[in-house]
Amino acid sequence: MSEILQDHIQNFLEEFNEDESPKNFAYRAYAEDHHIPIIDEEVKEFLSFFLNTLKPKRILELGTAMGYSSIWMSRLKSVERVDTIEVREDMYALAKENLERAQVENVHQYLGDAKVLLDQLEGPYDFIFIDAAKGQYPYYFEKAQRLLAKGGVIGFDNVLFRGMISNQDLVKRRKITIVKRLRKLLQALKEDHRFEKTLIPLGDGFLLVRSKDV
Numbered sequence: 001m002s003e004i005l006q007d008h009i010q011n012f013l014e015e016f017n018e019d020e021s022p023k024n025f026a027y028r029a030y031a032e033d034h035h036i037p038i039i040d041e042e043v044k045e046f047l048s049f050f051l052n053t054l055k056p057k058r059i060l061e062l063g064t065a066m067g068y069s070s071i072w073m074s075r076l077k078s079v080e081r082v083d084t085i086e087v088r089e090d091m092y093a094l095a096k097e098n099l100e101r102a103q104v105e106n107v108h109q110y111l112g113d114a115k116v117l118l119d120q121l122e123g124p125y126d127f128i129f130i131d132a133a134k135g136q137y138p139y140y141f142e143k144a145q146r147l148l149a150k151g152g153v154i155g156f157d158n159v160l161f162r163g164m165i166s167n168q169d170l171v172k173r174r175k176i177t178i179v180k181r182l183r184k185l186l187q188a189l190k191e192d193h194r195f196e197k198t199l200i201p202l203g204d205g206f207l208l209v210r211s212k213d214v
């Protein structure tokens with residue numbers, strides 16, 4: 001269920017969107033059973049439309065988890081290569097298994113902290129999907145710019161963070177640092193007129209950013 005949409009809107013979107021394939025459904029069920037957070041279905045639908053318009057060749061993903069989004073993105077028509085970073089060894093191994101099972105060959109996995117690996121990778125990437133540690137988003141944004149192709153786009157998942165960004169009453173004490181950092185990033189972007197940005201209230205909030213200098 002979406003963290004920020006009303007249930008009746010969420011249900012309507014689920015009905016409206018294309019039926020899930022049995023394979024997709026099985027991945028999603030596995031993720032739910034094992035408490036692995038993966039991209040919300042309605043965000044995926046939106047992003048699929050957007051990426052089929054942007055037509056990226058090279059994608060960088062921060063946060064592989066079980067490989068669900070990297071498998072899906074690697075199959076988009078324009079995509080030649082997806083590089084994906086994961087810090088947890090168990091997730092890296094699970095994604096490897098899933099990628100092999102799905103017979104996907106154009107996804108390259110990196111094991112390590114995205115914060116460190118961002119300095120080591122070679123761009124340019126046409127799309128950078130930021131979905132790792134939420135408290136590190138400002139840092140990821142700063143580092144990702146070096147790797148972005150001209151006209152490229154950065155997408156951040158979960159930026160409304162279960163409503164906590166816009167409603168102080170919802171903020172959980174142990175999430176205060178993440179909330180502060182996400183708010184700071186959003187405020188900085190709001191004031192930075194070098195970037196075009198749009199915040200889409202789907203799933204847990206999805207933010208798209210690109211340089212105006214194209």
Ligand SMILES: C[S@@+](CC[C@H](N)C(=O)[O-])C[C@H]1O[C@@H](n2cnc3c(N)ncnc32)[C@H](O)[C@@H]1O
Pocket residue numbers: 037038039061062063064065066067068069070085086087088091112113114115131132133136
């Ligand atoms: C929301 S999940 C990614 C979901 C995936 N993108 C999908 O939709 O299928 C976030 C993942 O980021 C990983 N992660 C957290 N901190 C990280 C870091 N500093 N560097 C790399 N990965 C990290 C977590 O272990 C987790 O597997």
